[in-house]
Amino acid sequence: MAPKEAVFVIIPVHNRKSITLSCLASLAQNGDLERCVVVIVDDGSTDGTEQAIDDSYPEVTVLHGDGSLWWTGAIARGMKYAIEQGAEYIIWLNDDCIPYPNTLSLLVEFCRSHPDAIAGAAGYLADLNYLHETGAQGRKRVAAKPGEVVPVDEMSGHCVCIPGAVINRIGFPDMRRFPHYHGDSMYILKATRSGFPAYIVGDARIDHKGIIKSNVQDFLSESKVGRSPITEFNTLFLSKKSFYYLPTQFFYYLEKYGAGKGIPIFLTKLIGWFIQFLQLQFGKPEPIGRSEIK
Secondary structure (H helix, E strand, C coil), X not given: CCCHHHEEEEEEECCCHHHHHHHHHHHHHHCHHHHCEEEEEEECCCCCHHHHHHHHCCCCEEEEECCCCHHHHHHHHHHHHHHHCCCCEEEEECCCEEECCCHHHHHHHHHHHCCCCEEEEEEEECCCCEEECCEEECCEEECXXXXXXXXXXXXXXXXXXXXXXXXXXXXXXXXCCCCCCCHHHHHHHHHHHCCCCEEEEEEEEEEXXXXXXXXXXXXXXXXXXXXXXXXXXXXHHCCCCCCCCHHHHHHHHHHHHHHHHHHHHXXXXXXXXXXXXXXXXXXXXXXXXXXXXX
16 A cells, blocks of 8 residues: 555544444554544534544544535545645545455555556445445446456445546536535546546445435435425425435436436436325335435
């Protein structure tokens, strides 16, 4: 692995103290806190996250947000800090993703042996030991089994190593159009379209704790008591916290496919999402397959 000063791990967090501390504990156990500069970007947590980090992991750098950064803004702030400090490689890591002991080293070494390449870890659902798709080739979702290296056009930002050369050419993730969801996949897509290859490395494994949300019902309240359909509509389609936040989804399809194909695809998707929403609000819900992994 490159010297500690050259590898920065950026972890965006918000009000998940126990999850964040669990992630840092795994990095400490793996030796990654010694090999890497770990930067927590705390976007306005009110649950004592920062103090807990200071008490247990004083070597970890904590940057501050006011609650308006969301995932993409927090990642971008951490990346800017890392570049200013002379980072050669930057690793995105979500705090609910637990890297195996050699995962971060494998990603950095892959990038070092494949100049200008981006490398992502293979993601497993921890409770099921199930490999899920964290990348895409065109419209096809893909994963990488152990021993495989799978090229991708875009990928989720659960655990991804990005060389500084990528940032120097294309800048930082777009927090305006993709404040929370798709900030990761659209940045990788921009990079691959700019000539930087991207891969999922099957031997580099992370375990994703909890549930990966991607269905319409995942972003609605479990209980409808006291919540009107208008409130639920706003929660699903007009909240940045939702995968179905309409501005982000519009820009995603526009950016990925261009106006000619992207707008019709978006409108078709929108009709389907709205029908699912109505079924969940006013009728018996139909079984819904996962359309995206995030």
